[in-house]
Amino acid sequence: MQSKLIQTLSFDSELFGYPVGKINWDSSMTEASFLVEASNFQLVYIFSEHELPLSSPDILHVDTKVIFEKNLKAEESFSGISTLEESIQKYGEKETLQTLQFLAFESGHYSRFKVDSRQNSQEFEKLYKLWIDKAISQGNVLVAENLSGMVTFDEKEGFAQIGLIAVHPQHRRKSWGRKLIHAAEHEVFKRGFSLLKIPTQEANSPAMNLYQQMGYSLDKKTFIYHYWRV
CATH class of the missing domain: 3.40.630.30 (Gcn5-related N-acetyltransferase (GNAT))
Known part of the structure; x- marks a missing residue:
């Protein structure tokens, strides 16, 4: 099923050997709707301009890039x-x-x-x-x-x-x-x-x-x- 929120990353998916996607988070998104679509991927990169109050144990903060x-x-x-x-x-x-x-x-x-x-x-x-x-x-x-x-x-x-x-x-x-x-x-x-x-x-x-x-x-x-x- 094609994701409406998450962009499929073909290069990363081929390199790692499993489905990889990314999403640029905005204030209109909810964690619940994200998790539904994210289940189609093994790994999803989430990028945000602000810290996110995410509670799922499947989501970890891995970097603050500057x-x-x-x-x-x-x-x-x-x-x-x-x-x-x-x-x-x-x-x-x-x-x-x-x-x-x-x-x-x-x-x-x-x-x-x-x-x-x-x-x-x-x-x-x-x-x-x-x-x-x-x-x-x-x-x-x-x-x-x-x-x-x-x-x-x-x-x-x-x-x-x-x-x-x-x-x-x-x-x-x-x-x-x-x-x-x-x-x-x-x-x-x-x-x-x-x-x-x-x-x-x-x-x-x-x-x-x-x-x-x-x-x-x-x-x-x-x-x-x-x-x-x-």
């Missing part, structure tokens, strides 16, 4: 960039793909696909492996020397956006996160983008603090819930 943004200005952002370019380069064949995939998994420590323990078919690994593979194919991966860290980015309509960012556990507390973001700013600015956005999770306070220290401001907050059919 998006930061910054207007890039060459004269302010890229002084001393030549030093960064010596230690951060575009991903090439010489780097180990296995290590890059490891870093991709590290970047998703707070991911809703990892937080939601009800998903036990390697959904997190499937999604993040596909994410890094796509970034590589598009030439949108920057790596730190010795694969100390990496950052990916996407080119959107009118702005660029950070995708994955991670520092190897053996190389943390060496300012690589800041350097990787700075290098990504430089790269997307060269490609003609003056606005860079960075999504993260509100639970990831170290990342939130870093972005604010680097001049990023909060653009949007979204509450995300997962319905999981038991």
